[in-house]
Amino acid sequence: MTHADTPAVQGGPELAQERRLVTEIPGPRSRELAARKDAAVTRAVGTMLPVYTVAAGGGVVVDVDGNSLIDLGSGIAVTTVGNANPCVSAAVAEQAAAFTHTCFMITPYDGYVRVAEELARLTPGQHEKRSALFNSGAEAVENAVKIARAHTKRQAVVAFDHAYHGRTNLTMALTAKNMPYKHGFGPFAAEVYRAPMSYPFRDAGVDGPAAARRAIDVIEKQVGATNLAAVVIEPIQGEGGFVEPAPGFLPALLDWCRANDVVFIADEVQTGFARTGDMFACDHEGVVPDLIVTAKGIAGGLPLAAVTGRAEIMDAPHVGGLGGTYGGNPIACAAALAVIETIETDGLVDRARAIGKTMLDRLTALQADDPRVGDVRGRGAMVAVELVQAGTTEPDAALTARIAAAAHAQGLVVLTCGTWGNVLRFLPPLTIPDHLLAEAFDLLAQIIKES
Structure with missing residues (x-):
């Protein structure tokens, strides 16, 4: 794929705020770019989710294949005010x-x-x-x-x-x-x-x-x-x-x-x-x-x-x-x-608190129904769940990896962390609209239930 083959998509807040899957994740153009990355970039620089971005803003990231993913990572807490804030x-x-x-x-x-x-x-x-x-x-x-x-x-x-x-x-x-x-x-x-x-x-x-x-x-x-x-x-x-x-x-x-x-x-x-x-x-x-x-x-x-x-x-x-x-x-x-x-x-300190309440409420409800959700913690738009073997505090990194992979396949950008690799963390941009946040956690609840 040449540079000319990359679709021109306008980023920023005017970007359609929707989850949209038009190919599998990653799609064919992203896979082609991943092959080029393997040939040109040291393998020591890894990529968690190899979809190649052409636009981002609000609460979504759009890739070269036209997929629009819900962003719960913010580039690891970087794009707090959005990826293309005007x-x-x-x-x-x-x-x-x-x-x-x-x-x-x-x-x-x-x-x-x-x-x-x-x-x-x-x-x-x-x-x-x-x-x-x-x-x-x-x-x-x-x-x-x-x-x-x-x-x-x-x-x-x-x-x-x-x-x-x-x-x-x-x-x-x-x-x-x-x-x-x-x-x-x-x-x-x-x-x-x-x-x-x-x-x-x-x-x-x-x-x-x-x-x-x-x-x-x-x-x-x-x-x-x-x-x-x-x-x-x-x-x-x-x-x-x-x-x-x-x-x-x-x-x-x-x-x-x-x-x-x-x-x-x-x-x-x-x-x-x-x-x-x-x-x-x-x-x-x-x-x-x-x-x-x-x-x-x-x-x-x-x-x-x-x-x-x-x-x-x-x-x-x-x-x-x-x-x-x-x-x-x-x-x-x-x-x-x-x-x-x-x-x-834009009152983003208050917005972070509102996002945090939504995430904590949803994750606490999941915890009540699933003994593998050992802990729900965090403040504002920095929230995590620690996953364990049911009824214990034994870390379950394998379950965490399965949930993250399933979320990626469904168009959710989620990150893992923790000393034992058993924590799912959520860092949405403070510009994410409420309907996307709700959709993300609806989908996440279903993924956790099926994992």
């Missing part, structure tokens, strides 16, 4: 016409500064803040650790069971799961330690403060507070299974960090920018991190990430110690400003 598209086009790049470290520009100002306004806490912009969540997490080490003059870093923080060397060390993220890629960065996470479904009788005491005991005995630069944690874990710690866990951990001059780093790469029904997941319990890391939903699909935090911590590295050729690219900054405007103008 405000974002216009801002990108305007900036691209002016200039695409100069490198902020050489000749700076207003967009970078405006994004930093918006991050200071929006992120938790009223203290004086500074930001640095990067390209990806992993890059931003790695820089957050650098900043914490520069500030504290300490080296050790603690991450948690089930954590995912990225694929660079340091962030692989912070990440808990071996396959597919770490296997064969070591040795990893030193001075990284792991503490137990609060996991309510698997922590019978352990409330949040007790789980925090358990984690702190491990940290104090195995690391030592005087050696510790930072604690890095996802307020709701992403790839680890959408694990939401029990109430009180994060505040207790933060209090301990404050008492011991340890930098508390919140990794909100997946949870940030309205995804959880708050602008940031930390807002739910009033947690004010020292540093907050954002990416994914920040720029509507363009590569941008940030570390934002207390001015005295952010200013600890020497001049020139942070940066990068593309960090805070002007086009990505224009997109981010448009994303923030859209979230606030």
Whole structure:
């Protein structure tokens, strides 16, 4: 298939908001492209659902064969405001016409500064803040650790069971799961330690403060507070299974960090920018991190990430110690400003809560009728089910894979995750219309019943 053979389909909100299957999934044109991918792209870059996209918007993704799939993935929580949001598209086009790049470290520009100002306004806490912009969540997490080490003059870093923080060397060390993220890629960065996470479904009788005491005991005995630069944690874990710690866990951990001059780093790469029904997941319990890391939903699909935090911590590295050729690219900054405007103008924080209520209600009803649905959890438009062998807490990865494959075949883009691969996660764009969300969960209920 040549480029000319690819159908021209207009994306954005005007795209027909319907599930439509005109071929099997994947269709013949997608299979042809998959063969070309196999010949040209390393096999190490996998694809979960090999349908090749020509348009997307609202709550659908349209492939080269004309199939229209319901999107419950948002490019892994990236296209929060939609795949072709008009405000974002216009801002990108305007900036691209002016200039695409100069490198902020050489000749700076207003967009970078405006994004930093918006991050200071929006992120938790009223203290004086500074930001640095990067390209990806992993890059931003790695820089957050650098900043914490520069500030504290300490080296050790603690991450948690089930954590995912990225694929660079340091962030692989912070990440808990071996396959597919770490296997064969070591040795990893030193001075990284792991503490137990609060996991309510698997922590019978352990409330949040007790789980925090358990984690702190491990940290104090195995690391030592005087050696510790930072604690890095996802307020709701992403790839680890959408694990939401029990109430009180994060505040207790933060209090301990404050008492011991340890930098508390919140990794909100997946949870940030309205995804959880708050602008940031930390807002739910009033947690004010020292540093907050954002990416994914920040720029509507363009590569941008940030570390934002207390001015005295952010200013600890020497001049020139942070940066990068593309960090805070002007086009990505224009997109981010448009994303923030859209979230606030269109009331997308409230929309995330409404979507979350719909999903939780539907999934809780499924759980009541099916003992294999072990847990339903999440907040806002970040919800998951953990699937187990009936009547136990034993993970059932095979069932999860069957359900995901059946959903894909029926035109639902769903993702899996979790340490044991037994979690179905749902991350619809906040632009998905109600009728598509209802259809998706009607179909999912039938698939689960038949699996």
